[in-house]
Structure formats: C-alpha cells, structure tokens
C-alpha cells in the first residue's frame with residue numbers, strides 16, 4: 017500500500033488511533049505551552065518574558081510583555097485545546113480506537129470509513145481553531161465556555177472558534193456512533209457483557225455521553241454563529257449597552273439559555289474526560305496486582321449510573337444565576353448523589369490493592385497516583401456542589417484547582433500510564449523504566465505544587481481569569497507569593513516532560529524488544545494478537561472463555577488465566 021493510503025487516509029482502527037494519538041499529543045503540548053506563557057505573566061506581572069518574549073510580535077507581546085487581550089486569548093484557547101483537542105481525542109478516540117476492537121476480539125471498528133472521516137473532521141476543526149490567532153483581533157478570548165453577550169460581540173476569532181466547534185462536535189458524534197455500534201455488534205464469541213474489560217465499559221458509556229450531550233451544544237453553537245454573522249438575537253437581551261453605546265440588535269434573547277445548553281454538554285463532557293481514564297487505570301491496576309479486581313460488577317453498574325446521572329447535574333455551574341431555591345435544591349441533591357458511584361469505583365480500586373503483591377512499574381506508578389489525585393479532585397468538588405459554599409468559591413482559583421486535580425494529575429496521569437503499558441503492543445518494544453521513574457516522580461511532585469496552592473488562593477478569595485494574577489487586589493496580597501511557586505513548578509514540570517518525549521522516541525527504536533506477545537502476563541484479548549498487530553488483528557479466530565481479570569486462580573498453572581484460554585474440562 018502506498019504511504020498516504022496506509023498512514024494518512026487509513027481506515028485501519030490502529031492507524032487511526034495513532035493519528036488521533038499523535039495529533040492529540042501535539043495539541044496537548046500546545047495547550048500546555050500556552051499556559052506556561054500565562055504562568056510567567058501571573059508570577060511576574062508586566063515583566064518582559066526573557067529570550068522568547070519578542071518572538072510573538074508587537075500585537076501580542078510588545079517588548080516581550082503580554083497584552084491583556086493576548087492573555088485572554090491564551091486562556092480561552094488553553095481551555096478549549098486541552099478539553100476538546102487534547103484530552104478527549106486522546107483518552108476516548110486514540111486509546112479507544114486502538115484498544116476497543118482488540119479487547120473485544122474484533123478485526124476493526126464497525127464503520128472504518130466513518131472512523132477516518134471522524135479523524136479528518138477533528139483535524140480540520142483543530143487547525144481551524146488555531147488559525148484564530150492569525151485573524152484580526154486574534155483568537156477567541158471569551159473563555160472555553162464562550163458565554164454571551166461577551167462572545168457575541170467579540171472579534172472575529174470567536175466566529176472561527178464556533179465553526180471549529182461544529183467540526184469537532186460532528187467528529188465526536190460520528191466517533192460515538194462508531195464505538196457504540198462496534199461494542200454492541202462486533203464482540204467475539206463468548207465476550208458477554210460481564211466479560212468485557214472495564215475499559216470497554218467506560219468507552220461505551222462515554223460514547224453515549226458524547227452522542228446525547230453534544231447535539232444541544234451543536235445547535236447552540238450554530239445559533240451563536242447566527243447571532244454573530246446574521247444579526248439574530250438568540251442570546252442577546254434587549255437594552256444591551258456596550259462601551260456606553262446602546263447595541264443595535266433586536267434583542268429579546270437570553271444569555272442564560274446559552275449557559276444551560278453549554279453546561280448540558282459541559283458536565284457530561286467532564287465525565288468524557290474521566291471515565292476512559294478510570295478504564296485505563298483499572299486495566300493497569302488489575303494487571304499489576306495479580307489478583308482479581310474487587311467488585312468488577314459493582315464498578316460496571318456504578319459507571320452506568322454515573323453516566324446517567326451526569327445528565328441531570330449541569331446547573332451546579334450556574335448557582336449564581338438566580339435560578340431560585342427549588343431548582344437549586346434539585347441540582348444540589350443530584351450533585352451530591354453523583355459522587356456516590358465515583359466513590360464506589362475509587363473504593364473498589366483501593367480495596368483491590370489490599371494484600372496484593374504489587375508490581376511497581378512506571379505504568380502502575382502513574383495508575384496508583386491517579387487514585388489519590390482524582391480523590392482530591394472529587395472531594396474538592398463537593399463544596400462547589402452546595403450553593404451556600406459556591407457563592408464564595410465560584411469563579412475563584414479554587415475551581416481551577418479542583419477541576420485540574422481531576423484532569424491533570426487525574427486524566428493526564430492515566431494517559432501516561434496507558435502509554436507505558438500499551439507501548440509494547442504498539443511497537444513491540446518496552447519503554448525504558450529508569451527514564452520512566454525519572455518522569456513519574458518529578459511530575460507527581462510538581463503537579464501538587466502547581467494545583468494545591470490554587471486551592472489555597474481560591475479559598476482566600478482570589479478570582480480566576482485575572483491578567484495580573486490578582487496583584488492589584490488587596491484581598492489577594494497574603495496568597496500572592498504562591499503565584500511564583502506555582503509557576504516555577506509548572507516550568508519544571510514542562511522540562512520533565514522532555515524526558516518522556518525522549519523516552520518515547522528512543523524506545524521506539526532502541527527499547528527492549530519483547531519476545532512474547534504478552535509481556536505483562538495480562539488476561540485481556542488485546543494480548544492474544546501479534547505486537548504490533550497487522551491489518552485484521554488476530555491471526556486465528558479468537559473467543560472469550562472467561563471473565564476479564566482471572567489472576568491467581570487457585571489451581572491454575574500460572575498466576576494469570578487469559579480470556580482466550582479454553583476452559584479445561
């Protein structure tokens with residue numbers, strides 16, 4: 017097959033998984049670099065950025081000093097890129113594409129061509145969004161939530177953002193349909209629902225979240241686009257004044273309508289970021305404790321309930337919009353209830369560790385670190401779910417600290433864990449363990465120095481989205497010194513990721529070759545095919561004869577009994 021057919025316009029789920037992986041990782045790096053620029057400004061407000069500051073030109077950074085407008089663009093694009101272009105494509109589409117067909121014993125996804133189209137739409141949407149930086153007025157700057165009326169009157173970059181969103185949403189919808197169809201239709205003989213690896217369950221629930229939550233935002237994005245380019249007023253109220261001038265629009269629209277439509281997606285979206293991560297972590301923990309996961313079925317029921325509940329909590333992002341006590345009580349109650357299934361899953365994983373002879377390889381270290389980090393992220397969310405506390409905490413750095421604990425040392429650690437764990441499947445070689453440890457420990461320490469102080473700053477009342485890092489407010493003075501600590505930790509963390517990048521590239525060519533297709537002695541089906549698998553995946557027809565995590569079965573010859581091993585009579 018010619019190069020472009022094999023690698024660019026491929027319909028093979030593994031190649032598409034890798035395309036998503038590489039593209040998503042580049043976006044993740046870009047989003048991270050944007051926040052590093054911002055962290056300089058937050059720690060050292062109005063001081064020129066050394067060396068590279070002047071590269072950004074007079075519009076964005078005159079004399080190397082960031083303008084407030086550029087700060088806002090970077091902030092909005094950091095959030096957008098991290099969520100929609102980085103984490104979701106990586107954790108759902110990249111890992112899902114590579115692993116789901118392998119884990120259920122299928123030759124490919126249900127709709128391979130549709131799969132290619134999903135990736136193409138994602139790629140186009142992502143590049144389009146980045147182009148925003150080159151239009152007059154720069155990229156979108158109204159936050160990743162694009163709230164009107166600000167977003168309705170922002171420069172043209174916001175239009176580019178909205179068109180990009182429509183591409184991304186269509187990409188996600190096609191991918192969601194594909195995953196759901198694949199998991200329903202293409203399971204190998206014997207792969208019953210309760211024999212599915214937990215990761216596949218997580219992908220299935222995530223698929224439904226994307227499928228059901230994104231359409232309202234797609235509709236809303238198109239309405240906002242019409243507000244901007246066609247003179248409609250879906251989200252613009254009457255009597256609006258901008259810079260002292262009455263706005264020349266029909267009015268009569270509702271700004272809160274956008275918030276509802278946005279958060280109807282936005283909340284399920286945070287579960288799109290975390291559920292596949294839980295799936296990855298469960299696979300790796302199961303493999304490295306060498307005993308069955310405690311409460312597999314309970315975890316499955318929990319994740320299904322979690323998916324369902326995630327659709328009825330969205331207005332906890334909107335307590336300050338005067339929604340009235342009855343509605344507020346409803347959303348406070350559902351928000352408290354939704355924490356239960358998360359706690360069940362986390363507890364099941366913790367109990368699984370009890371009494372295990374754990375293998376502490378790099379993948380396992382990242383997976384283990386996920387547990388307490390996600391725990392902190394979840395626990396700090398509870399006060400935000402109660403409106404009395406949220407009145408104080410809303411829009412402070414406490415919120416930033418809270419959700420980053422979920423997505424950064426949470427989901428990103430799960431991504432790292434997954435890369436170290438499945439690298440041999442993809443390349444036939446293992447990643448270097450010494451470099452792995454050198455990557456893990458500093459990352460683990462830095463993550464906490466970055467995000468824990470944000471909780472302290474937020475509790476002290478420091479607002480988010482402040483160009484000068486809050487230094488002009490008297491209330492922030494006692495916690496201002498943390499800005500420097502956070503930023504230095506972020507710079508060190510950036511440097512440490514070079515070790516990881518080096519490890520990936522080096523191991524691809526020089527890593528220790530594996531001599532067995534199942535180097536971790538794992539039980540799930542992806543280890544039954546060659547590493548790397550060829551087109552069509554399995555050399556002989558494969559079937560599942562048992563549950564996903566049969567480790568240390570009494571009486572078995574070895575401490576693992578793969579799903580593909582026939583029952584002995």
Ligand code: HEM
Nearest residue numbers: 051091092095098099103159160161423424480481482506
């Ligand atoms: C370790 C790397 C990261 C660091 C140091 C970091 C830091 C920050 C900071 C300081 C802000 C607040 C900016 C402000 O208020 O002006 C922010 C906002 C945000 N971050 Fe991150 N972040 C990181 C990773 C992530 C990841 C992985 C995600 C998503 C999955 C993410 C999503 C967001 C979102 C959605 C916002 C809000 C943007 C807005 O205000 O509209 N970040 N981040």
Ligand SMILES: [Cu+2]
Nearest residue numbers: 283330332333
């Ligand atoms: Cu929410």
